[in-house]
Amino acid sequence: MMVVRGNFQTELEQLKNMLLELGKKAETAMNRAIxxxxxxxxxxxxxxxxxxxxxxxxxxxxxxLAILMIAKQQPVATDLRRIIVALRISTDLERVGDLAVNIAKSVIRIGDGKLIKPIEEIPRMAAIAQKMNADVLEAFYKEDVDLAKKVAEIDDQVDDMYGRLVQELLELMTQNPDFIRQITQLAFICRYIERYADHATNISESVIYLVKGKHYDLNA
Known part of the structure; x- marks a missing residue:
């Protein structure tokens, strides 16, 4: 029984390390996209x-690995919660990778032509979301509820920046009809970054659920 338990703990640690690796890959993809x-x-x-x-x-x-662990070990209570959280977080991180792909596609559509205005505010918004992602992965690794909550609180900053940027882009669109295609892609990119921050908040909720065993809606 002790050997089985030891193997399970080893697999849990492996799962955690794989999640952190996935987080770093998603973060790198987003950095490259910006x-x-x-x-x-x-x-x-x-x-x-x-x-x-x-x-x-x-x-x-x-x-x-998560499904195999459930099938082999039939974990209960805290151990099952750890596996469920791993599945939830992996989904959020994979979607961050998808968002980086979406930004890359918009970059291709924008091309190398003249920009309607310098790209400054979008990277600033992205930097906040990137910091959220890095911090929430640390919160997951350390099982730090306080840090997870702080990450979720920062999401409001990204939401505010997103609202202002989209409003500005809409105004530019009415004044510059020749740039509608480019402006549309920039608005999409703003939305992708806002979603990036939302996924960090989702992971914050998962960390709190992992530690406390209770669900919290931090996106409200």
């Missing part, structure tokens, strides 16, 4: 789309 936007580098954007397969494969491996 950099491609700032430099209007279409080649980099194409590589981001191609590299997304690595994130998808790792998510599948996490899901397979």
């Amino acid at each position: 950099e491609a936007l700032k430099t209007q580098n279409v080649d980099d954007a194409i590589h981001i789309i191609e590299d997304d397969a690595e994130i998808n494969v790792l998510e599948d491996e996490i899901n397979d």
